Amino acid sequence: MSIIFNILWIILGGFFVFCGYVLGGLALCMTIIGIPWGIQCFKLAILALFPFGSDVSSRWPESYPTSGLNIIMNIIWLIFGGIWIVLNHLVWGVMLCLTIIGIPFGIQHFKLMKLGFTPFGRHIVDY
Numbered sequence: 001m002s003i004i005f006n007i008l009w010i011i012l013g014g015f016f017v018f019c020g021y022v023l024g025g026l027a028l029c030m031t032i033i034g035i036p037w038g039i040q041c042f043k044l045a046i047l048a049l050f051p052f053g054s055d056v057s058s059r060w061p062e063s064y065p066t067s068g069l070n071i072i073m074n075i076i077w078l079i080f081g082g083i084w085i086v087l088n089h090l091v092w093g094v095m096l097c098l099t100i101i102g103i104p105f106g107i108q109h110f111k112l113m114k115l116g117f118t119p120f121g122r123h124i125v126d127y
Helices: 002-029 035-049 068-097 103-117
Strands: 054-058 122-126
Touching (some): 035 122, 054 103
16 A cells, blocks of 8 residues: 555655755755765655655664764754755645545655654665
8 A cells, every 4th residue: 555655755845855855965965074874864764765664763773862972963964954845845734634535645744754853863664
């Protein structure tokens, strides 16, 4: 079932979200200082391409989203653009959840919002 939803997601706009994150990641990776944040954009791009059947979790026990370096990197992420990613997915998630047909897609935007809020110290898992 998640294959069908992923195909619908890609057709109905998920591909454009994916392309936006890939282009942002490439732009950030062109600078040496932006490489860690570019990698997080690629992580968001992967989840934006196939959100159904995937979830976001902490990397336990390797690293924690609340460890010192991850907190600093997540704060910098939020200040310099992460907040706009979170607000964008929040608005789209709420708008899609207003319709019965859009509820599954709205939930995926909330999942992307969760990863967009604190991408450092998290990874994508399949279920």
